[in-house]
Amino acid sequence: MFSWLRNRRRRDWTHETIPAEWIQILEEDVSFYKHLPENKRDDFLTKLHWFVREKFFLGAKGMEVTDRVKVIIAAAAARLILYLDYSHYDKLTEIVVYPYDYLHPNDDDSIRFGEAHTWGVVVLSWEAVQREMERDSWHDTISHEFAHVLDVYNGSFNGTPQLRKRSDYKQWAKVMQSGFEALREGHPELRYLLGDYAAKNEAEFFAVGTEAYFGQPSLFQEIAPEVFEEFRTFYGWIPPEPAPEPFWEPLSVPVWMNLHQKLWT
Numbered sequence: 001m002f003s004w005l006r007n008r009r010r011r012d013w014t015h016e017t018i019p020a021e022w023i024q025i026l027e028e029d030v031s032f033y034k035h036l037p038e039n040k041r042d043d044f045l046t047k048l049h050w051f052v053r054e055k056f057f058l059g060a061k062g063m064e065v066t067d068r069v070k071v072i073i074a075a076a077a078a079r080l081i082l083y084l085d086y087s088h089y090d091k092l093t094e095i096v097v098y099p100y101d102y103l104h105p106n107d108d109d110s111i112r113f114g115e116a117h118t119w120g121v122v123v124l125s126w127e128a129v130q131r132e133m134e135r136d137s138w139h140d141t142i143s144h145e146f147a148h149v150l151d152v153y154n155g156s157f158n159g160t161p162q163l164r165k166r167s168d169y170k171q172w173a174k175v176m177q178s179g180f181e182a183l184r185e186g187h188p189e190l191r192y193l194l195g196d197y198a199a200k201n202e203a204e205f206f207a208v209g210t211e212a213y214f215g216q217p218s219l220f221q222e223i224a225p226e227v228f229e230e231f232r233t234f235y236g237w238i239p240p241e242p243a244p245e246p247f248w249e250p251l252s253v254p255v256w257m258n259l260h261q262k263l264w265t
Contacts, residue, residue: 010050010086018049025071032079032214035240040082047078047086056094063099063126072129073097076142079214080150083236088162092149093120100127113141116148118157140211147210151203159202163234172230179227180205189223214239 026033036044051074052067059065073095081088102112102125113128128141150161159176163169183190184199193216198208212220213231217239221228232238 006054006090009054013049013053014046016049018045019067021067022048022052022071025068026075029068029072030075032240032242033075035242036079036082037237044078044082047081048074050086051077051089055089055092058094058096060096060098060123061100061102063097065097069097069126073124073142076129076140077146077149079239080143080146080210080235084150088150088153091120091153092122094122096121096123097129098123098125098127101125114145116145116152116157118152118155122146122149140215143214144207144211147207148203151206157201157203159204159206161206161234164236168233172234175226175230176202176205179224193220193223215242217241 048071052070055074057065057070057073063069077089112123112125114122114124116122122145124142124145132140132142147161148157151157151159153162154160159180160169160172163172179190180199180202183194183205193212194205194208198205209220209227209231213228213235217228218241220231
């Protein structure tokens with residue numbers, strides 16, 4: 001019954017015209033928007049529209065949740081499922097937005113940029129979102145947290161989202177476990193790409209891997225081609241290479257490794 005009503009609402013929203021102000025926000029504030037495949041632009045906007053209309057946005061610590069806030073957050077969510085079904089977000093109900101990086105309520109020493117919960121809530125720092133969404137960034141908190149949403153769709157944070165086919169799970173498990181173990185054993189190139197946090201557990205490996213997949217796809221493919229291929233199969237496309245961040249350009253792996261050896265040996 002509830003799914004019927006939900007699908008009916010989505011069909012109705014599909015026929016609504018997306019406000020011109022939303023398009024302006026995307027063009028001015030979402031760096032990846034202009035690089036989306038032309039043949040998927042309408043699908044992207046439909047998913048973004050559903051997300052804004054359907055999810056409950058709650059401001060914390062005085063945060064005012066404007067249409068700009070909603071559209072930018074929804075854009076990040078829609079990009080991850082550009083070639084996936086929107087149902088991957090069915091269990092997500094609420095987005096809590098802090099105006100700045102925040103302390104976790106149960107740990108006064110832990111600064112958070114965002115977090116995802118099993119009960120359908122994502123918490124985000126708007127300061128972090130703006131840092132990373134208004135320009136192409138290697139580090140992408142918002143994609144990280146929505147990757148956790150995709151992961152937990154099957155009921156737990158285990159690093160395995162709902163894959164496209166049942167036959168995909170065997171290869172996924174083999175390749176992802178191999179990559180995760182290599183990272184935990186200190187593989188230098190993987191550590192450069194993903195950092196130590198991705199070695200915390202399989203769920204973080206997938207979430208940080210999603211950041212790298214959308215932020216540095218060419219470097220990801222160079223360093224870990226088999227893991228990259230699993231991400232490509234799941235997400236269904238290879239994202240365009242972002243422009244380099246201001247003041248620096250990522251080094252190729254061989255150049256970086258040589259520089260690292262000169263500095264630390």
